[in-house]
Amino acid sequence: MDRHAWKPYLQRWSEEWRIAHPDEEPDSEPWLGCSPATEDEVRALESRLGCVLPPSFREFLLVTNGWRHAGNFVWSLRGTEEIGWLSDLEPMWADAYADWDGEDAEPAAARSLLISLEADAGVVYLDPGDVDERGEWAAYEVFSWTGTGPERHGSFAEKMHDFYAGFHALDRPRCETQREWDAKVEDARLASLHGEVEGPLAVFAQAARFGRDRASFLHFQMRTLLREEDDDPFYRLLTNSDTWPWTLDEDLFAAQALPLLFTAHERARRFGTGSTIQFLRDRGPQRVKHLIGRYQARRKEPGFRLCFGNPEFDAAAHAALDAGGEAWPRLRDALVHWRPLHEDHLAPIALLADPRAARLITPERGRELLATRRG
Numbered sequence: 001m002d003r004h005a006w007k008p009y010l011q012r013w014s015e016e017w018r019i020a021h022p023d024e025e026p027d028s029e030p031w032l033g034c035s036p037a038t039e040d041e042v043r044a045l046e047s048r049l050g051c052v053l054p055p056s057f058r059e060f061l062l063v064t065n066g067w068r069h070a071g072n073f074v075w076s077l078r079g080t081e082e083i084g085w086l087s088d089l090e091p092m093w094a095d096a097y098a099d100w101d102g103e104d105a106e107p108a109a110a111r112s113l114l115i116s117l118e119a120d121a122g123v124v125y126l127d128p129g130d131v132d133e134r135g136e137w138a139a140y141e142v143f144s145w146t147g148t149g150p151e152r153h154g155s156f157a158e159k160m161h162d163f164y165a166g167f168h169a170l171d172r173p174r175c176e177t178q179r180e181w182d183a184k185v186e187d188a189r190l191a192s193l194h195g196e197v198e199g200p201l202a203v204f205a206q207a208a209r210f211g212r213d214r215a216s217f218l219h220f221q222m223r224t225l226l227r228e229e230d231d232d233p234f235y236r237l238l239t240n241s242d243t244w245p246w247t248l249d250e251d252l253f254a255a256q257a258l259p260l261l262f263t264a265h266e267r268a269r270r271f272g273t274g275s276t277i278q279f280l281r282d283r284g285p286q287r288v289k290h291l292i293g294r295y296q297a298r299r300k301e302p303g304f305r306l307c308f309g310n311p312e313f314d315a316a317a318h319a320a321l322d323a324g325g326e327a328w329p330r331l332r333d334a335l336v337h338w339r340p341l342h343e344d345h346l347a348p349i350a351l352l353a354d355p356r357a358a359r360l361i362t363p364e365r366g367r368e369l370l371a372t373r374r375g
Contacts, residue, residue, distance in 0.1 A: 001056045001157045006063040012177070013164055017069055020171035033064030037080050041065070045080040049113070051128060054137040056157035057115070066117070071163035072170050073120040073143060086114040086125050093123050097142060100149045108140065109150070121145055126156060162209075169211035172244065181207045185215045192222065192346055195373045213237055214246045214344060221346040224260065225366035234261070234276050238288050250291060252342040258295045259306055259353035309348050312337040317348070321356045328360050332368065340375050347374065 001009070010033055018030040042061055046052055053061070060067075066079035087094040087110050097109040108127045116124035122143030130138035136155035153159040168177065188203035201222055207215035216233040234257065237248045265277035280288050298304060308317045316337045320330035331351075338348055347370060351357040361369070 001059060003059045003063045006060055010064060010067075013167070016173045016175045016177060017167065017171075019175050020167075020173035032068045034066040034079060036063055037061040037065035041080045045083060049083075049085070052135075054126060054131075054156060055135055056155050057126060057137075060156065060160075069167070070116070070124075070160070071141075072166050073122060074116050074124055074141070074163065075118040075120075076116070077124070078115050078117045082117060083113065083115060086110070086112045086123065089114050090123060093142070096144075097150060108138075109142075112140070113137075115156075116141075119143070124159065165206075165209040165211075169209065172211050174245075178210070178212070181210050181212050181215070185212055185218065188215075189218055189344075189346065192218070192370070193340075193373070193375050195371050197222070197367060197370050208233075212246070213244060213248070217248055217344060218346055221256075221349050222370060224349045224352060225347050225361065225370055227361070227363045227366055232261070232276055235279060238280060238284055249342045249344060250287065252345055254291045254295055255307065255309075255341055256345065256348075256350045258291065259350045262295070262299070263353045263358075306350065306354050308350050308354075309341060310337070310339045313339065313348065317351065317357075321354060321360075327356065328365065331357070331360060332365075332372075335369060335372055335374060338374055 011031070014032045015030045017032055039062070042053070042058060045061075052058075061080060066082075067077040069075065070077050094110045094112075100109065108129060109125065111129050112125040112127045114123060114125050116122070120143065122141060122145075124139065124141045126137040126139050128137055130152075132138075132154065134155075136157070139153045139156050139159035140150040141153075141159065142150040153162055172178070184203050185207050188200040188207075192200040201219065204215040204219035204222065208219055213233070213236070217237060220233050234248075234253075238253070261275070261277050265275040268275035268278075277292060281292060284292075305318070308314045313334060316334035317331060320327050320334050323330050335348075340346070351361065
């Protein structure tokens, strides 16, 4: 990213931060940066360091010589006078993560450039020993309270985009960026129903990073059919969504997600681990506890049978699963009867709560279902 791209990007970020924090610094200009560094200042820094800075970071400094509110836990980035080697400025961090890359590897932290100034028990640094074909250095962040090691990003520009997405996910400013993502999510939803797979998956994943909760649920449905292991979104969607623009439909949650969550809960009990159901029973809102209790009571009724969706599809899917050796082609053909139960319903994920369907639907077959025009 060059300085001509950095300027509008950072200006937009600054304006959106002000939307999210209208009472902070109300009389100042909506700019989170500083005055630009001069070319001479950047060259003096490079001379002091003994190396040329990676392109996206060098261009960034020529737009703003420092930055405030870089991330949810990074309050400021250093300017040219403050940037230096991590081992010189914060030797404790260099020593603490010296062995993270393995016994035979040169420690990345020890050779890296510290670019964060203030952070919540953490640092952000660039690694001159991890360089791509564009000359970009890998960027890392690490926080002692996470209990994990450094998190890698391909470049400083990628790390800043991650900060920007994290700001949106946490602060949720009502702004054009969020409206743009919501429009992309709706287009991707329609594309998914038309049988596209990779494009919608990518859009939903990125939109979820920006805090678009609808995208998280749509992404969950596609990944469920692809049999991809992932953390489910329900902790967040069902415990914090009352004040957010999008709310997961309770009927859809009860009909399609609860069967899956109960299946996972039973598996977790066998292994002695926690589950989403247990969490929601303990800490979820009362309305969710009611849904869980009602579904659990239904499961205990004589003759209980899983419902896979709308009546036509449900009947066809059950007939397919009862067919034995012909089950998969019949189940695949039953998809012609499927209709979404809600505009946020992308696929018949409740199928995976049935052990017979779970054995039949491999990742390849799940992709085949998603690649079929639906609804």
